[in-house]
Amino acid sequence: MSSTFDQIATIIAETCDIPRDTITPESHAIDDLGIDSLDFLDIAFAIDKAFGIKMPLEKWTQEVNDGKATTEQYFVLKNLAARIDELVAAKSAGA
Amino acid sequence: MQLDYFRLIDRIVELDLEARTIVVEAQVPQAHTIFEGHFPGFPIMPGVLLTEAMAQSSGWLLLGVTRFERMPFLAMVKEAKMRGFVSPGQLLTIEAKIEHEGSGFAVTSAKARVGKELKCSADLTFRQIPFPDPSLRVHMDAVANAIGFPLQAMTP
Numbered sequence: 001m002s003s004t005f006d007q008i009a010t011i012i013a014e015t016c017d018i019p020r021d022t023i024t025p026e027s028h029a030i031d032d033l034g035i036d037s038l039d040f041l042d043i044a045f046a047i048d049k050a051f052g053i054k055m056p057l058e059k060w061t062q063e064v065n066d067g068k069a070t071t072e073q074y075f076v077l078k079n080l081a082a083r084i085d086e087l088v089a090a091k092s093a094g095a
Numbered sequence: 096m097q098l099d100y101f102r103l104i105d106r107i108v109e110l111d112l113e114a115r116t117i118v119v120e121a122q123v124p125q126a127h128t129i130f131e132g133h134f135p136g137f138p139i140m141p142g143v144l145l146t147e148a149m150a151q152s153s154g155w156l157l158l159g160v161t162r163f164e165r166m167p168f169l170a171m172v173k174e175a176k177m178r179g180f181v182s183p184g185q186l187l188t189i190e191a192k193i194e195h196e197g198s199g200f201a202v203t204s205a206k207a208r209v210g211k212e213l214k215c216s217a218d219l220t221f222r223q224i225p226f227p228d229p230s231l232r233v234h235m236d237a238v239a240n241a242i243g244f245p246l247q248a249m250t251p
Binding site: 038041044045056 | 195197199220
């Protein structure tokens with residue numbers, strides 16, 4: 001079974017037409033991969049579907065705008081994978 | 096349809112918030128200047144307007160689901176297929192369904208028919224944001240009333 005990072009890297013590669021081998025756990029979705037907010041909607045849709053979750057994008061954005069979090073915490077892919085794992089675990093615990 | 100006001104939807108036939116579906120009707124006008132250019136001797140509804148009609152249908156569904164708390168703005172059109180010509184005077188029946196409700200966005204699928212014949216379909220993505228201006232909310236309330244938006248469907 002592929003890792004969460006591998007799955008989201010594949011989703012990003014297919015959704016945004018970015019070569020898969022340029023996407024690493026350290027890649028920042030916005031700063032390094034140049035993904036804009038519209039493409040990120042597409043990615044969020046695919047991730048939500050693939051993992052059966054609802055990524056709280058609005059909450060994350062608000063936290064960044066309020067200075068309570070950095071974009072790195074959510075948009076560096078290894079961190080995004082960790083957030084997704086947390087959401088999946090929380091969903092499993094609540095099921 | 097009131098094409099000059101970009102109001103593509105005439106009537107909400109059915110709104111099922113539990114099933115996340117809507118059915119609307121849209122009467123294509125018998126005559127309009129659009130048909131003089133699109134096309135001379137062969138007037139048909141432009142595909143962009145059919146897409147907009149599917150988007151507005153989806154939009155009313157999303158407004159119902161969010162209880163008019165969020166205004167949906169069209170962000171993405173995928174798999175838009177114009178499957179047959181739509182002529183002046185025809186009555187479109189448009190069905191839309193929510194495929195996914197994300198955080199600040201939603202994805203719908205929509206189909207438009209004339210009679211039983213499928214004329215077009217598309218997958219649509221919307222950003223959903225709080226109403227950016229109170230006058231827009233007032234306007235949407237007025238249009239909702241005009242097209243028979245079933246407010247009772249939103250009561251628990």
